[in-house]
Amino acid sequence: MDKPIIIKRPVYTYDRGTFISKSEKVVTEYPLTIQIHGEEFATVVCTPKELEEMVVGFLASEGIIRMYDKDVKSLSIDEGRGMAYVTLNHKPDVSLHLHSKRFIGSCCGNSRQSFYFHHDVRTAKTSLSTITVSAESCFQLMESLQQHSDVFKETGGVHSAAICNSSTLLVMRSDIGRHNALDKLYGYCLMNKISVRDKILVFSGRISSEVLLKAAKIGIGIVLSKSAPTNLALEMAEELNMTTVGFIRGTRMNIYTHPERIVV
Template sequence: MDEMMSQQRSITKYRNGRLEELEDDIVIEFALTIFINGEEFATMVCSPTHLEELVIGFLASEGAILFKDDITDFKIDQDGGFAYVKLKTKIDMDQRQYAKRVIGSCCGKSRQFYFQNDARTAKTSMMKTTIHPEQCIQLMKAMQENSHVFKNTGGVHNAALCTTSEVLIDRADIGRHNALDKLYGYSLINKISVRDKILVFSGRISSEVLLKAAKIGVGMVLSKSAPTDLAIKLANDLNITTVGFIRGTSFNVYSHPERIIDQPEV
């Protein structure tokens, strides 16, 4: 799959005081338009991998479906850039939350879009799992070691679904929300319980990322970057542990630190 996310391009590079021509790996940007029951629903800008996971995770995140079994037919025309989904139930496309829209990879205008169904789809975590600080550091290290596309291009976000001791599945995408939707879709397709799982993420923990985590159903988010103020407020409300700046041998815990323990439970 990694080779489908980038392509080589000729570039001019300046280094050591001189210009030189060479080949470089560039991430691929792909537009995917989703149709639900024959009506256009959304166009997503994404990386062209794991598209079934992406669409299913996205639809679940937006409350269009609860389970994969809510879908009666699913087809992807990758050459054309289309996904055709048939659902058991009809969706009122005239409702505001389902207005046709384009979702950019950077999600810079996502507030209007992502806050409309959140009260219905975000879950308050009931997670009982605890984790040792060294396990947080090791999970981040494991995800980064698997991030081959990022190492080659520097142009994708990475996310992983983990237990306290190992990475179960990792996904990459040019859009940070897309990487999370791919994990969500994977868990729905494979009927994986996520209540005791941990989300490890390469980017900033924004309010949208935190809400994506809540919609997926995880109770802990680990990141190498910072959270925002609103993300911390939401994490406190939704009982989610947020850990940021996991770099080297240190990190910061911003909400629900009771799940981070430095001594084994007795």
């Protein structure tokens, strides 16, 4: 049986000097351990939905696989045990990984980044995208992302991300971990052979270096966010030929890198 994404919990709400007993919806936090050829590779804390996509996207972003149909022999999920069993058509190259087993929490912090910066040279891609998007479309895409973020509306506890063309959301995913939401998108694209060179990433959270690198690994050339970027993310975006746009709110936004892709 599929694990619920949202559950109700009893809470006491304090309002104007009074405690009120009620129930509130909270998002599920679920640990999934990934095994490759019977060996534990990583445990990812995530939202229990689109787990196969997340595993595929995660392994691709780590450089373990490149193509889903050629590299993955089998993939099965045991939700009851919290296990993902992966068999590849080749022996995985884990020689450059820092640890034989890692725990990746739902929050993105320095412990995760210390892993990424040792390996991203193999998997981050310089964007060759020639797509442009109008300023008005940036606002419309962000509004559409927020309108369709149903789990966030109910719980306030997830990040949302979507792959888009210049006018429409094509596929959207949500997760308690922003990196997981991006892995789910990556996995979906690999499993369905969707080219992303001419696509746009619309994202609900801040553009950290990790988010920027995830987008680069997917192959995205334009990243739109309603939140702020970090300086390191912008330095990477400049080098990787990626357009970053932040603080998309109302009728205002900031274009930080490679502004030639945003047109009036």
